[in-house]
Amino acid sequence: MPLISDLFIDGQWVAGSTDDRFAVIDPAIGEPIAQFAVATLDDCERAVDAAAAALPAWSASSPRSRSEILRRAFDILTAEREQLAEVIVRENGKAWSDAIGEATYATDFFRWFAEEAVRVPGDFRLSPAGDKHIVVTHQPIGVSLLITPWNFPAAMATRKIAPALAAGCTVVLKPARETPLTAAYIVDALQRAGVPKGVVNLVTPQPTGPAVEAMLKHPAMRKLSFTGSTEVGRTLLHEAADHVISSSMELGGNxxxxxxxxxxxxxxxxxxxxxxxxxxxxxxxxxxxxxxxxxxxxxxxxxxxxxxxxxxxxxxxxxxxxxxxxxxxxxxxxxxxxxxxxxxxxxxxxxxxxxxxxxxxxxxxxxxxxxxxxxxxxxxxxxxxxxxxxxxxxxxxxxxxxxxxxxxxxxxxxxxxxxxxxxxxxxxxxxxxxxxxxxxPAAPFGGMKQSGLGREGSFEGILEFLEAKYIGIDI
Incomplete structure (x- = not known):
C-alpha cells in the first residue's frame, strides 16, 4: 500500500526545505520501507506560524462543526482499520493482534472527543457576598505542540490530537523518528475529514532537540503535550518553564x-x-x-x-x-x-x-x-x-x-x-x-510521581487544552 512520507504544513504535503530524508525501518526484516522528509528549523517555524494563523478561525468555530469533523475522521479510520494496522506493523514491528487493537483504540479517541467537543462545562453562580455573579467559561489554550512515541504511534497521536481539536486548539505533531508513517496516515485522514488548513501540521525534524526548543520559544506556542521517557520529559519541562508553557506529561512507568x-x-x-x-x-x-x-x-x-x-x-x-x-x-x-x-x-x-x-x-x-x-x-x-x-x-x-x-x-x-x-x-x-x-478513551489516563502530569482521555482530557476564564458580572 502507498505510504505518505512528507511533511504536512499549512494544509499541504511538502518535501521540506531540503532534499534530506531519513530511512523508516521495518524492524522485522531490518530493511527500509520508506524515506521520510526531514523538517528543518524553518519548516518547523512555518508549521507553528501556520497553526497560529489558523487559530482564530478554528477556535471561533462552533463546537458542533469541530465535533462533526472528528466524527468523520472516526468513520474514515474505522473503515480503514486494517490499512492503518498494516502501517503500524510495518514500521513498528508489533504483532497483528496488537496493531489491530491499537488501530481500534486510536480511532475511538476521535469518536469520544467528537462527543466531548459539545459538552465543555461552564458555571454561573452568585458570589457569597451577593455583590456580583460569577461566570466561568473555558477557551482554547492555543497553539499546541504534540510529541508522540514509537510504541503506540497511532493511539498516542489521536489521544492528543482529538482533545486539542475538540477544544478549538491548532496543533503541530512531532512523531517519533521510528514511526512517522502512522502519524502521516492519521493526518491524511483528518485532511480528508475536512480539517481546515493550518489546524493540523506534521513535522519530523532531525535532530529533534534544537527544533523542539525553537518551537517552544515561538511566541504563539502555548501548550506542550508529551508522551515518552521521564528523562526526556524532565528536559522538556525545563524548556517549557522558560516560557511558562502549560505542559501535560505522560512519562515512564515500572x-x-x-x-x-x-x-x-x-x-x-x-x-x-x-x-x-x-x-x-x-x-x-x-x-x-x-x-x-x-x-x-x-x-x-x-x-x-x-x-x-x-x-x-x-x-x-x-x-x-x-x-x-x-x-x-x-x-x-x-x-x-x-x-x-x-x-x-x-x-x-x-x-x-x-x-x-x-x-x-x-x-x-x-x-x-x-x-x-x-x-x-x-x-x-x-x-x-x-x-x-x-x-x-x-x-x-x-x-x-x-x-x-x-x-x-x-x-x-x-x-x-x-x-x-x-x-x-x-x-x-x-x-x-x-x-x-x-x-x-472514557477513562482518565495518567500517573503519579515522575510518571507524569495531567490526564489524557475521559472528561479531563479536553480540559488539558482549555483555560478557565472568570468573568464577574454586575447584573
Missing part, C-alpha cells in the same frame, strides 16, 4: 503486578500475560515487577512459564504470529542486556532469554529468583520479559511496589476485599483490580 495470597492463580496468570505481553511488553503500562506471595509463587511461575511458551514469534504481517519484533535492533539489545544483568545478579531464566537470529525479535522470557532492587526490577524493561519476586508479607509487597520514582499503573490480583484494600495503598494513577487492561 508497573508492579501483585499476586496476593488466596488469588486465583489461573486468572492471575491470564492477567499477567495480557498486562505483560500487550504490545510485546513495549508499553508504559506493561507489568514489569511481579510480586507473588510465597503461598502461590511456585504455581504462578510454573503456569506463567507454560503460557509464555505458547507465543509464536514472527512478523506481524503473518497474522498467526502473536509476538512481533521490538522497534529496533537497539531496543532488542537493551532488553537482552537487562536479562544478562539479571542472570549475573542471581536470577534464573525459566523460559526464553535469547534474541532471534534475524530481525529485532526477543523471546518471551520468564525470570524467577529476582530480588527487589535488582537492576531489572528498577528499570522500565519495554520488552517481553517478566521478572518475578517472591514475598511473604502484603505490607512488604506494598512497600516494594511503591518503592519507585514511577507511579503510572499497578495491578492487583486476589480476593476482592483484599485486592481493593491493597489497590488503595498503591502509589499509582491507575490500578487494575483483577483485570489487566485499563486503557479506555
Amino acid at each position: 508497573a508492579p503486578f501483585l499476586v496476593l495470597p488466596g488469588a486465583d492463580v489461573e486468572k492471575a496468570v491470564e492477567g499477567a500475560i495480557v498486562a505483560k505481553m500487550r504490545n510485546g511488553g513495549s508499553a508504559c503500562t506493561a507489568a514489569n515487577r511481579f510480586y507473588v506471595h510465597g503461598s502461590v509463587h511456585d504455581e504462578f511461575v510454573s503456569a506463567l512459564t507454560r503460557a509464555m511458551g505458547e507465543f509464536r514469534v514472527g512478523s506481524g504481517l503473518d497474522r498467526e504470529n502473536t509476538l512481533g519484533a521490538l522497534v529496533s535492533i537497539g531496543e532488542r539489545d537493551k532488553v537482552a542486556a537487562l536479562v544478562s544483568t539479571a542472570v549475573s545478579e542471581g536470577s534464573t531464566v525459566e523460559f526464553g532469554g535469547k534474541p532471534l537470529d534475524v530481525g529485532a525479535f526477543y523471546e518471551a522470557t520468564v525470570l524467577s529468583g529476582v530480588k527487589h532492587g535488582d537492576t531489572i526490577n528498577t528499570t522500565e524493561i519495554f520488552g517481553p520479559v517478566a521478572a518475578v519476586v517472591k514475598y511473604d508479607d502484603i505490607d512488604e509487597a506494598v512497600r516494594m511496589a511503591n518503592d519507585s520514582i514511577y507511579g503510572l499503573i499497578a495491578y492487583v490480583y486476589g480476593e476482592h476485599g483484599a485486592a481493593m484494600s491493597t489497590a488503595l495503598r498503591l502509589d499509582a494513577g491507575m490500578v487494575g483490580v483483577n483485570r489487566a487492561v485499563l486503557s479506555d
Whole structure:
C-alpha cells in the first residue's frame, strides 16, 4: 500500500526545505520501507506560524462543526482499520493482534472527543457576598505542540490530537523518528475529514532537540503535550518553564503486578500475560515487577512459564504470529542486556532469554529468583520479559511496589476485599483490580510521581487544552 512520507504544513504535503530524508525501518526484516522528509528549523517555524494563523478561525468555530469533523475522521479510520494496522506493523514491528487493537483504540479517541467537543462545562453562580455573579467559561489554550512515541504511534497521536481539536486548539505533531508513517496516515485522514488548513501540521525534524526548543520559544506556542521517557520529559519541562508553557506529561512507568495470597492463580496468570505481553511488553503500562506471595509463587511461575511458551514469534504481517519484533535492533539489545544483568545478579531464566537470529525479535522470557532492587526490577524493561519476586508479607509487597520514582499503573490480583484494600495503598494513577487492561478513551489516563502530569482521555482530557476564564458580572 502507498505510504505518505512528507511533511504536512499549512494544509499541504511538502518535501521540506531540503532534499534530506531519513530511512523508516521495518524492524522485522531490518530493511527500509520508506524515506521520510526531514523538517528543518524553518519548516518547523512555518508549521507553528501556520497553526497560529489558523487559530482564530478554528477556535471561533462552533463546537458542533469541530465535533462533526472528528466524527468523520472516526468513520474514515474505522473503515480503514486494517490499512492503518498494516502501517503500524510495518514500521513498528508489533504483532497483528496488537496493531489491530491499537488501530481500534486510536480511532475511538476521535469518536469520544467528537462527543466531548459539545459538552465543555461552564458555571454561573452568585458570589457569597451577593455583590456580583460569577461566570466561568473555558477557551482554547492555543497553539499546541504534540510529541508522540514509537510504541503506540497511532493511539498516542489521536489521544492528543482529538482533545486539542475538540477544544478549538491548532496543533503541530512531532512523531517519533521510528514511526512517522502512522502519524502521516492519521493526518491524511483528518485532511480528508475536512480539517481546515493550518489546524493540523506534521513535522519530523532531525535532530529533534534544537527544533523542539525553537518551537517552544515561538511566541504563539502555548501548550506542550508529551508522551515518552521521564528523562526526556524532565528536559522538556525545563524548556517549557522558560516560557511558562502549560505542559501535560505522560512519562515512564515500572508497573508492579501483585499476586496476593488466596488469588486465583489461573486468572492471575491470564492477567499477567495480557498486562505483560500487550504490545510485546513495549508499553508504559506493561507489568514489569511481579510480586507473588510465597503461598502461590511456585504455581504462578510454573503456569506463567507454560503460557509464555505458547507465543509464536514472527512478523506481524503473518497474522498467526502473536509476538512481533521490538522497534529496533537497539531496543532488542537493551532488553537482552537487562536479562544478562539479571542472570549475573542471581536470577534464573525459566523460559526464553535469547534474541532471534534475524530481525529485532526477543523471546518471551520468564525470570524467577529476582530480588527487589535488582537492576531489572528498577528499570522500565519495554520488552517481553517478566521478572518475578517472591514475598511473604502484603505490607512488604506494598512497600516494594511503591518503592519507585514511577507511579503510572499497578495491578492487583486476589480476593476482592483484599485486592481493593491493597489497590488503595498503591502509589499509582491507575490500578487494575483483577483485570489487566485499563486503557479506555472514557477513562482518565495518567500517573503519579515522575510518571507524569495531567490526564489524557475521559472528561479531563479536553480540559488539558482549555483555560478557565472568570468573568464577574454586575447584573
